[in-house]
Amino acid sequence: MPKQPVMSLPFPTSPVSGMDEPLSGREKRWRRWRRLSIFAVPSAVLLAALVYLSLQRASDLSVSAASVRTAEVETRQITEAAAFVGRVVPMDLVQLTAPETGRIATIHLRSGDTVQAGAPIVTLSNPERELAISDRLARIQAEMFTTSTAQTGLSDAGNQDRRAYLEAAHLRDEAAERLRRQEVLLERDLVNEAYVAPQREQLQFRTRVAEELRVVMERNGPSRRSQESAASAYLAQLRENQAATLGQLDGFVVRAPVAGRVLGLDLQTGEAVSAGDPLAQVDPGKGVLIVAQLDAFYVSRVRKGQPGSIEISGRVVPLEVAHVSPDIRDGGFRVELALRENVQLNPGQSLQGRIDLAASGAFPSIPAGPFLEQTSGSWIFVIDADGRTARRRNIRTGIRAPDRVAVISGLKTGERVIISSYRDFGDAKVIDLTGETP
Structure with a gap:
């Protein structure tokens, strides 16, 4: 049997085309990102939805x-x-506070009682404070005595100056009168000049003494009056301090400033209070x-x-x-x-x-x-x-x-x-x- 001829196919010398054609690097990267986006976009949407829902639930409350x-x-x-x-x-309520620090010694009334103006409501006790006030009062009184004595001395000195001048002026006037009578007799030749001359010298002396005393009185007068005025003012201030200090001693007794009904008096004997603490109230009934x-x-x-x-x-x-x-x-x-x-x-x-x-x-x-x-x-x-x-x-x-x-x-x-x-x-x-x- 004769041999069949073998067909030979020519080997292509040009690059392969179609699906067997190799991809470029750019096309490979593009296809890779496209495949990733197919999964990434839905995943991002799902994640955003989950975040939104979680935030929405965070603001909710059951x-x-x-x-x-x-x-x-x-x-x-x-x-x-x-x-x-x-x-x-009350329309017009008067608040009473503790004037001093101390303890409640006596409660004179109860809440709801009627009180007259000036009547005691509470008496406080503070022995140390009372002793200090008494000591201050004694010092004020001593200063008042000293100032009053000085004021009296100034007044006496002024009176002495005036009295000395008046006496000197009186002696001068007497000497002048005697001289006048002697000069009348001299004119009538009943006395001689030797008898009248001493009278003239006596008048001159009395006049000079009276004038000097007048000058001294006028020179010392303004200063003395200023000192007397200052002493009077200081004495008035001391009297005010004395009254205030006596008021502090009396301040341990809290009195009703107006007549009315006592309210809010809730204290106990021996209870400690500080200055300014509320003690009670008085309703004047307006x-x-x-x-x-x-x-x-x-x-x-x-x-x-x-x-x-x-x-x-x-x-x-x-x-x-x-x-x-x-x-x-x-x-x-x-x-x-x-x-x-x-x-x-x-x-x-x-x-x-x-x-x-x-x-x-x-x-x-x-x-x-x-x-x-x-x-x-x-x-x-x-x-x-x-x-x-x-x-x-x-x-x-x-x-x-x-x-x-x-x-x-x-x-x-x-x-x-x-x-x-x-x-x-x-x-x-x-x-x-x-x-x-x-």
């Missing part, structure tokens, strides 16, 4: 639905009023005021003269705002209210009342709850329709009654909100309500 109090937004007629709990205080602390929300709404009321044993007693202190302390301000009817009230008594403000109308409103302490009415937690989630929402509140708050924007009638305290909610924006509502 709260038992039974532990919160909720209410529905309702449209109601509201007359604005500020509720308060006030305390009855009437009482009701002092209340209102929320700072009302500081621009309450004015002097606005009406108010309190309820005593079922009777409504009208009030009037007598004074408003605009200073904000501890989130509130002080208001004083005067009674417009004669009612017997005891100092220290607590009363509930209201101050009527001008605004009124029908508004969507919610009950006034503890949440206002944390939010001041600027935001609130609103419950979703499913009742399982509450979300924080900004709102605007308007006028307030003692039991309700008008809502200007942010809420709709029929929505439910949380009105209990938010103190334990922290910075949560969303709250999960768990369990059953009571």
Whole structure:
């Protein structure tokens, strides 16, 4: 059988094309990044979603639905009023404090007793202090004696100068009179010149003595009067110091400055007190005021003269705002209210009342709850329709009654909100309500 010819295929001399063609370095890098991106992009999206969800959960809070109090937004007629709990205080109360440091020696009265002006209420005791005051008093009295003696000496010296001058002037005048008579006799030749000449010399001497004494008196007079005036002023000051020191000794007896009723006298014999410590109060009986602390929300709404009321044993007693202190302390301000009817009230008594403000109308409103302490009415937690989630929402509140708050924007009638305290909610924006509502 004849041999078949073997076909020979030519070996390609050019580079291989198609899938067997080798890739360049740039194409290899591009394909490698494309394969990585297929897995990296979904992974990054998933990671971002997880981070977002974890952050979202960090701001959430789970709260038992039974532990919160909720209410529905309702449209109601509201007359604005500020509720308060006030305390009855005397209209003009005199505070008595300890004038000295010491111990209570005697308590002359009891709280609630009536006292007359100047009557002792409490006597203090401090032997060491009393001895020091007595020693000071003795030194003041000794200084008074010395000053008074010096003043008397100055006065006596002035009197002596005046008396000496008057005596010298009197002798001068007598000498002048004698000379005049002798000169008359000389003119009539009844006496000679030798007899008259000594009289002239005597008059000249008496005149010179009187003149010198006058000069001395006038020279010493202003200085002496200045010294006497200074001594008088110093003596007056010493008398004031003596009176003050005697007052310090008497100050150990605390007396009533005015007549009235003693209040707040809660001391025991032997009890130690320091200077300035309150001891008691005296109510002169000029009437009482009701002092209340209102929320700072009302500081621009309450004015002097606005009406108010309190309820005593079922009777409504009208009030009037007598004074408003605009200073904000501890989130509130002080208001004083005067009674417009004669009612017997005891100092220290607590009363509930209201101050009527001008605004009124029908508004969507919610009950006034503890949440206002944390939010001041600027935001609130609103419950979703499913009742399982509450979300924080900004709102605007308007006028307030003692039991309700008008809502200007942010809420709709029929929505439910949380009105209990938010103190334990922290910075949560969303709250999960768990369990059953009571």
